[in-house]
Amino acid sequence: MMRKQRNMKYKRKVPTVEAFQLNRDAEINAPGWFARDVKKEMIYFDRCITDGAIFIYGCTINTGCGKLRAKIGDYIVKESSGEIRPYKSKDFARIFERM
Numbered sequence: 001m002m003r004k005q006r007n008m009k010y011k012r013k014v015p016t017v018e019a020f021q022l023n024r025d026a027e028i029n030a031p032g033w034f035a036r037d038v039k040k041e042m043i044y045f046d047r048c049i050t051d052g053a054i055f056i057y058g059c060t061i062n063t064g065c066g067k068l069r070a071k072i073g074d075y076i077v078k079e080s081s082g083e084i085r086p087y088k089s090k091d092f093a094r095i096f097e098r099m
Contacts, residue, residue: 017077017080017096018033020076021073021075022070022071022074022086024055026059027045034076034078034084037061043060043062044062045059046058046059046069056072058070059076061084061085063083068085074089075089077096
């Protein structure tokens, strides 16, 4: 006799990562791993001039798969593999939880 299988739910395990939320002060308060990649020109700040002042509105991250863009409010994540990539706020909240 065959037993009926119950619907089982599983939670995906995500490795621990380092992350921060991109803001207009990122040049000053970004973590060291992000600042190092800016210095190595792997990450560029996207800027605009408004009323004579320069503002950061995002950043461009060069990866092995191409360029990824982040806007103010997005999260920048250093994956367990060392790769840096952006996540939109809603995606970040769905995938990661604060430790």
